[in-house]
Amino acid sequence: MRVAVIQMNQGSDKAANIAQARRLIEGAIAADRPDMVSLPETWTNLGGGRDARMAAAEELPEPGATGGPAYEFLREVARANGIHVHGGSIIEKGEEKLFNTSLVFDPGGREVARYRKIHLFDITAPDGTGYRESALYGAGTELVCVDAGGVTLGLTVCYDMRFAEQFVALRRMGAEAILVPSNFTLQTGKDHWEVLLRARAIESQCWIIAAASYGSYEERGATRQVYGHSLVCDPWGHVVAKCSDGVGWATARIDPDVTARVRRDMPVLEHRTARRVEGL
Template structure:
């Protein structure tokens, strides 16, 4: 199966972002004929502050209802139908629905099959509440609610796991997806330039190596304005194989990169180094000094 990671430079104007996404997906489909395309994190809005994000938010139809959604939801569905491909919608800003905290938005992935049916929905679990090396503060939890469920779906005979950006720093999340049967894991992202230049590729390759999954990471690139102040995101969208090799990477600027996921590679890596079977069935124990317990405490 061929997959294309779409690299965008989105901003706070939702319609411009939708137009850019459509153009890039259609260009990638014509050039590389992928079976699945994936967009970056919050591709419908980046920057502009709380009001801009709330304006970009969409109420999503009830899963499985087939009901119409908002402009971004219907764009993704339409691209899947018109090109007969799977479309992984990176993530979009979801307005609260019944039973949700009405004060919180959600950072949400939706996935469509080639017939335009929604087959997966995932809300980002780990909130990006950090201070970057340049002193810029990020507090995602002030606006977004956290998801609670791990999600997988099947496309082209391959089981995909869903994650979003900051999730990648939590290895146990990825191991759990592998235990659920994932053979490939998607990582749509808006990774900051400050952290991305040191951590982006290292973390993605590590997640590939330890889970023996293909890692498919579509990212935003360039600058955007947050309450009038410029911020930069790292880009470098990539695909890594289950051995940790980067097999495709996007150039600077908007565009895409395409790779073929080969199940034979996955099977060979897992056969020759069966780390899932070797994973300890019990938790490792340490004494108060931080060292391993002595023989008498076993």
């Protein structure tokens, strides 16, 4: 499987974000002919405050039914190009709160996976900026894996990457590659982004596919920045494809022989299963 991670500089204009995603996906398909494309976290909205998020949110349909503009765009891209599409995450309308929700469509345009972000980003950045994702979003409660062209994908979103146990749990469920769409802050990204993703790859012995947002956006009168550096990492922890600064994409081949070799030569999952020490 060849996968392209799409790096966007989205803002609060949903229609413009969809148009930007379309241009970048078309460019990646024309240049690299991937079997799957992956978009960043909340690629239809970044910034603009609560009202902009509410305006970008969509009620997700039952699989097979018609959805909103972003949902139908993802379905159309998959069907028109005969590829799997990982829709990063979009903002889902819930009964009481929003959800940060990841979707996967198969080459026929059918939704085959839906995952709600479990770990919510409630932190204070090094510059004192506070992020309180739980003020608007509810937390997911279920781990999700899905087969895509013979590769089992595990689904996560951004802040989930700091919780190694989630990645090991996905490996136990059969994951061979784990998707990590993100809006990683510039301050944390420059120190933690690649380190964490490589660590999750090494621990889980899975490919890591991390499409990220890049650049500046406006949030309640302040300018914030996200790190970008979308990448694909192999199960040994090598970064095999990476985006430069700016919008664009990077493409890599998910090689099952590499996965099999790493897992055969260092069978860490079996060693975990055979543990004898309480709590390990």
